[in-house]
Amino acid sequence: MVLTLSAAILSMVGIHLLPLLQARGLELSAAVGLGAIVGPSQVGARILEMLIGRHYHPIWTMISSAVLVAAGTALLFAAFPTYSAAIVLYGAGNGLGSVARGTLALALFGSSRYPVLMGRLALPILMSMALSPFLAAIAFQAGGANLTLGLITFLGAANVLLVGLLWILCRRRLTAAEID
Numbered sequence: 105m106v107l108t109l110s111a112a113i114l115s116m117v118g119i120h121l122l123p124l125l126q127a128r129g130l131e132l133s134a135a136v137g138l139g140a141i142v143g144p145s146q147v148g149a150r151i152l153e154m155l156i157g158r159h160y161h162p163i164w165t166m167i168s169s170a171v172l173v174a175a176g177t178a179l180l181f182a183a184f185p186t187y188s189a190a191i192v193l194y195g196a197g198n199g200l201g202s203v204a205r206g207t208l209a210l211a212l213f214g215s216s217r218y219p220v221l222m223g224r225l226a227l228p229i230l231m232s233m234a235l236s237p238f239l240a241a242i243a244f245q246a247g248g249a250n251l252t253l254g255l256i257t258f259l260g261a262a263n264v265l266l267v268g269l270l271w272i273l274c275r276r277r278l279t280a281a282e283i284d
Contacts, residue, residue, distance in 0.1 A: 105266055106166065106170070106263060106266045106267055106270060107205055107225055107228075107229055108228045108229055108232045109232070109259055109262060109263040109266065110169070110170070110173070110201050110205075110263060111229045111230075111232045111233045111236075112232040112233070112235075112236035112259060113173060113177065113236075113256055113259050113260055113263070114198055114201070114233070115232070115233045115234075115236040115237050115240075116236050116237060116239075116240040116252075116255075116256050116259075117177070117194065117198075117256060118237075119237040119240065119241075120237065120240050120241070120244060120252060121135075121138075121139050121142075121191075122135045122136065122139055123244065123249075124180070124244075124249050124252060124253060125138060125139070125187065127244075127248055127249035128183060128187075128249055130187070138187050138188060138191050139191070141188055141191045141192055141195060142191060142194065142195040142198070143195070144195070145191065145192045145193075145194070145195025145196045145198075145199065146195050146196065146198055146199030146202070147199065148196065148199070149172075149195070149196035149197070149199035149200045150199045150200070150202070150203055153165060153199075153200055153203050157203070157207070161211065161274070162204055162207035162208040162210075162211045163208060163211075163270065163271050163274045165200050165203055165204040165207060165208065166200075166201070166204040166208050166267055166270070167267050167268075167271060168197070168200050169197045169198070169200035169201035169203075169204050169267075170197065170201075170260070170263045170264045170266075170267040171197070171264055172193045172194070172196050172197025172200065173193075173194055173197035173198060173201065173260050173263070174197075174257070174260035174261050174263065174264045175190075175193045175197075176190045176191065176192070176193035176194025176195070176196075176197060176260075177190075177194060177253065177256045177257045177259075177260040178257050178260065178261075179193065180194070180253050180256075180257075181250075181253040181254055181256070181257040206222075209221055209222060209225070212274065239255075240252050240255065240256070243255050
């Protein structure tokens with residue numbers, strides 16, 4: 105569910121970021137400039153993860169990803185004065201999420217179960233990525249930027265809660281493995 109929600113948020117923001125920023129009063133050129141921050145933020149977070157990620161469990165990468173995405177979308181929803189900070193947080197979280205998607209599953213389930221697991225996860229993730237922009241467009245049409253950003257922020261917050269539950273399960277699993 106965590107990966108599916110992450111994919112939904114990614115698709116919604118990826119498709120609707122420029123219209124959402126324009127609905128908040130930005131000119132198209134400013135919205136495009138801000139949208140261009142997402143990519144470097146993703147890459148920067150991935151480089152940082154590459155440098156220090158081997159020193160901690162991949163669940164922390166997933167936690168960081170979910171929190172950064174939720175914080176970024178919340179700042180967009182709140183019409184934070186500097187949209188660039190919100191987009192940097194969102195982009196960094198998104199970049200970490202792409203790393204965590206593979207490393208966490210591998211750490212939790214091992215290399216023998218990894219290919220089958222990733223294959224099973226692909227359908228809900230791809231369905232989410234296909235349907236979520238359409239649902240965001242309906243929200244945008246029905247309630248404008250506030251409803252759409254509220255929906256995205258809600259999904260981000262829900263994902264933080266789900267990642268928190270996953271962390272609890274990981275801790276129990278790691279503790280049980282240490283006892284055996």
